[in-house]
Amino acid sequence: MSSPVFYNCPPSGNCYKVRLFAALAGIPLDIRNVDLAAGSHKTPEFTALNPWQQVPVLQDGEIVIWDSQAILVYLAEKHAKTAWWPTDPGARAHVVEWLSVSVNEIQHGPADARLVKKFNYPLRYDDAVTASMRTLAIIDRHLTHHAWLAGNRPTLADCAAYPYLALAPEGGISLDAYPALRQWLARVEALPGYISVDA
Ligand SMILES: N[C@@H](CCC(=O)N[C@@H](CS)C(=O)NCC(=O)O)C(=O)O
Numbered sequence: 135m136s137s138p139v140f141y142n143c144p145p146s147g148n149c150y151k152v153r154l155f156a157a158l159a160g161i162p163l164d165i166r167n168v169d170l171a172a173g174s175h176k177t178p179e180f181t182a183l184n185p186w187q188q189v190p191v192l193q194d195g196e197i198v199i200w201d202s203q204a205i206l207v208y209l210a211e212k213h214a215k216t217a218w219w220p221t222d223p224g225a226r227a228h229v230v231e232w233l234s235v236s237v238n239e240i241q242h243g244p245a246d247a248r249l250v251k252k253f254n255y256p257l258r259y260d261d262a263v264t265a266s267m268r269t270l271a272i273i274d275r276h277l278t279h280h281a282w283l284a285g286n287r288p289t290l291a292d293c294a295a296y297p298y299l300a301l302a303p304e305g306g307i308s309l310d311a312y313p314a315l316r317q318w319l320a321r322v323e324a325l326p327g328y329i330s331v332d333a
Contacts, residue, residue, distance in 0.1 A: 137162040138194035138209075141183070143170050145252075147245055147297035148202040149190040150331045151236070155206055155293040157329040159215045163192075203233040206290045218289050228284040232291030235269075236298070243269040245298040247305030259306075266307045270315060273299070277314035281321065288325060296322050301331065 140156075140163040142149045156163050168174050168189050175187045184191045184200040191198065192205045194212075199205050210219035220226050243266035249255035250262060273295075276283070284291040300319050302309055309316055322328065 137164040138192050139164045139166055140205075141166055141168050141180075141189050141191040141193070143168055143189045145331065146170075146189055147248070147301055147331070148188075150297040151202045151294050152190050152192070152205050152209070153333075154296065154329060155218070155290065156209065157333075158288070158293065158325055158327045159210070159213065159218055160327065161209055161213050161215075203237060203294060206233070206293060210290055217287060218293070220285065220289065225285050229289045229291045232283045233294050235273075236294040239265065239269040239272075240295060240298045243267075244302035244305055244307050247307050248298070248301055249305075251305045262305070263307065266302065266305075270299075270302070270307070270309070270312050274312035274315045277318045281318070283318075288322070292318075292322055297331065 140149075140152060142153065142165050144167060153163070153165070155161070168180065170189070174180060175184075175189060180191075181187055183193065183198050186200060188200065190202050190205060191200045192208065194208075197208075199208050207219065209215070219229065243262060246255075246257050246262035247259060247266055250257050250259045282288050282292055283295055296319070299309075299315065300322075309319075
C-alpha cells in the first residue's frame, strides 16, 4: 500500500504539525513540496484539492483532507494511534480543546507574529504580540501543573500546539518568561522520532 501524499511547505508551522506527528508515530508520508512563493497553491489543480488554496493537504487514495488538525485526526484514526488520540470521550475532548487553541489563540498570537516578522504578512503586529502574551501566560500556567497539554502522555494536542509555540521567537516573541512552557518544549524535543521544522 502506498503512503499518502502530503502537500507540504517546509517553513509552514501547520505543515510541521503533521510532519512532526507522522515522525513521532512512525507514519510514512510521501512529501511533495508546494512552492507558495511561485503561487503553486493557486493553480486549478491545487484548488481542486483545497478550495482555500492552502497547505497542508493530505491525499490518501480517493480521500483528500485539508487542514492540519483534520489531517492529524485522520492519520491517528487510520493508524489506530489511540495513545495520541484517546478513545475515552473526556480524554478526547481535552485533546480537541488544544486543537482549537492551536488554530485560534496560538494562530492569532505567536503564529501571526511570525507571519509578520518572517514573511512580511500585512497583519497587525501589535495585536499579535498582545494576543501572544495572554496565550503564552495561560499555557505556561497550565504546564506548571501538567507534563503534557492533554492527559498524562503526549497526544495530538502537543503535536498541534508545539510548532508555533516553539517557533515564537522567529516572530520576535521571547519565551524567557515562560519556564514551564520551555520545559514542555524540551520534553517534546526529547521524544523518540522527534524532528525539527528544518528536518
Ligand atoms: N487551518 C489551516 C490553515 C492552513 C494555512 O494557513 N496554510 C498556510 C501556510 S501555514 C498557507 O497555505 N498559506 C498560503 C496563502 O495564504 O496564500 C490548517 O491548519 O491547515
